[in-house]
Amino acid sequence: MNAANPGRLDPAGRVVMVSGANRGIGAAIAARLRQEGYRLSLGARKLDEISEPAGDNCLHQAFDALDPASPQAWADATVAKFGRIDGLINNAGIAVHFGFEDGDEADLERMLEVNLKAPYRLIRAALPHLKAAGSGRIVTVTSLAGMRFKRGSPGYAMSKFAAMGLSSAARSLFWDDGIRVTAVAPGPVNTDMIPQGFTGDTATQPETIADVVAMVLAMPNNASVAAVPINAVYEPLP
Numbered sequence: 001m002n003a004a005n006p007g008r009l010d011p012a013g014r015v016v017m018v019s020g021a022n023r024g025i026g027a028a029i030a031a032r033l034r035q036e037g038y039r040l041s042l043g044a045r046k047l048d049e050i051s052e053p054a055g056d057n058c059l060h061q062a063f064d065a066l067d068p069a070s071p072q073a074w075a076d077a078t079v080a081k082f083g084r085i086d087g088l089i090n091n092a093g094i095a096v097h098f099g100f101e102d103g104d105e106a107d108l109e110r111m112l113e114v115n116l117k118a119p120y121r122l123i124r125a126a127l128p129h130l131k132a133a134g135s136g137r138i139v140t141v142t143s144l145a146g147m148r149f150k151r152g153s154p155g156y157a158m159s160k161f162a163a164m165g166l167s168s169a170a171r172s173l174f175w176d177d178g179i180r181v182t183a184v185a186p187g188p189v190n191t192d193m194i195p196q197g198f199t200g201d202t203a204t205q206p207e208t209i210a211d212v213v214a215m216v217l218a219m220p221n222n223a224s225v226a227a228v229p230i231n232a233v234y235e236p237l238p
């Protein structure tokens with residue numbers, strides 16, 4: 001127990017999976033959680049791009065969100081190395097820009113696979129271990145585009161609204177197992193995915209998103225945050 005903050009979960013020994021850990025928000029989350037003292041299971045397609053070194057406290061595992069078998073293989077590898085899973089950060093995502101009058105429906109399928117179905121499969125794969133932990137945590141990086149539609153890609157918004165539904169369902173169904181579930185919903189973030197019209201200065205920094213993830217991961221079972229909308233520019237609450 002942390003005497004200065006009773007109830008705060010101690011990261012020591014806790015094992016957290018982070019998808020898309022090789023760049024952008026996922027890399028910032030991995031760096032922040034390593035500083036906090038978590039043991040990390042980092043999933044990515046490009047393992048050579050991961051900055052956090054592999055070792056006793058850090059597993060690098062091939063993860064492709066477009067491969068339906070990949071989530072279970074990653075969860076199995078995590079348990080084989082660490083014997084437990086305490087947290088899952090569904091971060092990997094793609095944004096493909098097309099509207100109602102252009103584009104290819106295959107891109108919609110791809111967004112649903114990566115932004116929605118892979119997180120669903122990862123939750124299924126990690127679930128027995130998150131339950132066993134007694135204080136499991138699931139954080140899904142959704143988007144403000146999944147809480148209200150302002151501009152941009154309707155297909156991306158559809159995938160992120162659905163990811164909000166996934167997060168909401170998991171929060172409800174696994175509450176009694178001590179699992180707490182949060183959707184972190186940023187607006188524009190300074191990564192390769194930065195939306196048009198924003199710059200590195202006007203968008204939220206990925207390290208700030210990592211701060212939020214670190215905070216919700218350590219919150220006790222009696223203080224759950226369902227969603228954290230994060231605005232880079234003013235707008236009324238969604």
Ligand SMILES: NC(=O)c1ccc[n+]([C@@H]2O[C@H](COP(=O)([O-])OP(=O)(O)OC[C@H]3O[C@@H](n4cnc5c(N)ncnc54)[C@H](OP(=O)(O)O)[C@@H]3O)[C@@H](O)[C@H]2O)c1
Nearest residue numbers: 020024025045064065066091092093143188189191192193
């Ligand atoms: N940046 C923004 O403005 C913003 C705003 C709101 C929400 N978000 C959300 O934040 C999350 C992280 O995005 P980001 O801003 O960090 O974007 P990013 O810099 O483009 O990074 C995307 C990450 O997802 C991974 N990924 C994509 N397809 C994958 C697949 N099939 N299998 C495994 N990994 C895959 C990428 O890996 P590869 O290197 O292999 O492609 C990369 O690690 C996403 O869910 C995104 O929707 C971003």
